[in-house]
Each structure stands twice: as structure tokens, then as C-alpha cells.
Amino acid sequence: MPSKNKVTVTAEPGKQELFITREFDAPRDLVYKAHIDPKLYVQWLGPHGYEMILETFEPVSGGKYRYVHKDKEGNEYGFHGTFHAMSPENMIQTFEFEGYPGHVSLDCMVLEELPGNRTKATIHSVFQSIADRDGMIQNGMEKGVREGYERLDDLLVKI
Amino acid sequence: MRRDVFQAIADPNRRAILGLLAQQRLTLNGVAENFRISRPAVSRHIKILKECGLVVVIPQGRERYVEARFDKLSEVNDWLEQYRQLWEGRFGQLDDLLEKMKQEK
Secondary structure: OOOOOOOEEEOOOOOOEEEEEEEEOOOHHHHHHHHHOHHHHOOOOOOOOOEEEEEEEOOOOOOEEEEEEEOOOOOEEEEEEEEEEEEOOEEEEEEEEOOOOOOEEEEEEEEEEEOOOEEEEEEEEEOOOHHHHHHHHHHOOHHHHHHHHHHHHHHHHHO | OOOOHHHHHOOHHHHHHHHHHHHOOEEHHHHHHOOOOOHHHHHHHHHHHHHOOOEEEEEEOOEEEEEEOHHHHHHHHHHHHHHHHHHHHHHHHHHHHHHHHHHHO
């Protein structure tokens, strides 16, 4: 059943940031736990139809992470970054898609307690440039990740 | 050079030009009168908007009129929608997990 809780994405033209908000029918401690327990994290982060391999996961300030989305054809898409703050009120991490190296975004997530044991998540992503942000959104992931690698392949062939 | 709707709206002057043209079509001079930037700068922005498909320039007598074409802007929605769907999918999976966690608690 599709959820009544809708994701909103706000990306104003000409800015190098975007906001994602979503509410959950669950208390904040559970939503937070699903973000810091590796056994739980792998169950929801990966796109549908992809195997999610969590290679490194150290959800403390200064800790790092790396995960790989693997599709049925065996193509692997890696992502990694570092955690800077880890609490329900303030989760800060860097994010880099390995198919587009050197382009790093800073993701800050706040979990807010709502009445009725509900939770609101707000993610604020800041990119290095407007082009990085637009490229990231344009790529989405399932489609875009593949395209990113294809572009990289093209580039390597040219070199 | 990148020429698409995102490039078009990335610049504040171009957004202002589109805002102006949303109300009425104007001559090149008519557009330039509304801006402090130089006329050649306005022409450059209009050229980019034209290349991105957001305006058309229609010659009429001795004048050239600039008209906005806003259907192109729907691409911005499609673009955001795709990204939103990615997060819908991800958070839908998180909903299922949270339900399980609530029952186990």
C-alpha cells in the first residue's frame, strides 16, 4: 500500500542545495535506529531490485562508510563518505558517488519528534556547485548511476 | 556548451527576464529598459534563453519581439519528480521496516 506520507523535494533554481522532507508513522528512536544499525540500514537504503552491500559502516563522528548497489547484471555502483555528527537531532555526513569522483555533497539530516509517536525527517544537501546539484538530481540513481559509469567508460576509452 | 532549461534558469537575470516576459511579450529594447545590466548583456541572456527553448524572437516590421515559451519549464518538474521517486522508493522500504520494528518492540 502506498504511504500517505509523501516525500517533498525542494530545489530552487540557481542554488547549490536541496531539501528533502518526509514524515514517518514511527517514533524518532526507531527511525534513528534504522539509520545507525547496519543490519537495518541495508534493508531500506538500496533501490528496489539492487543488492545492497554495506562494506564499511562506522556511524560515529569521524567514522566512514562505503556501500555498493549491485544490479542483476552484476554492475556495481559504489558510494562513500564520512560521518561528522551522529545524533537524532543532527546527522551530518559527506556523500560521494564513485562514478563521479571528486564531487562531494554534504548531507545534514534532522529527525523531529511529532505528536502521536510520529517523526519528521528533513535532509539538507549542499553541493559544490549548481551543476553538481542539477547533475545529481538529473541522474537520479537507478538510471543515472549506470549512465555515470557509461560516461566514465567513454572517458577511459578516449584516454 | 550546456544548453538546457536548467542552464537557462540558473542565472538570476535570466529568471527576471522570464518573469517579465510572463506578463507580456516585449521588444529587445523593452526588455533591456527593465534592467540595469547593459543592453549587450541582456541580448546575451536572451540568446541563451532562445538556445534553451524558453523564448522565441519574432521579427515584426522593424521590431523584434521576445516571447516566452513556458512549456519547456515542465522539464524541471520531470527532473525533480524522478529524484523524488527515488526517495519515495527508499522511504517506502523504511516504512515497511519501521512497521516490523514496532511489532517487535
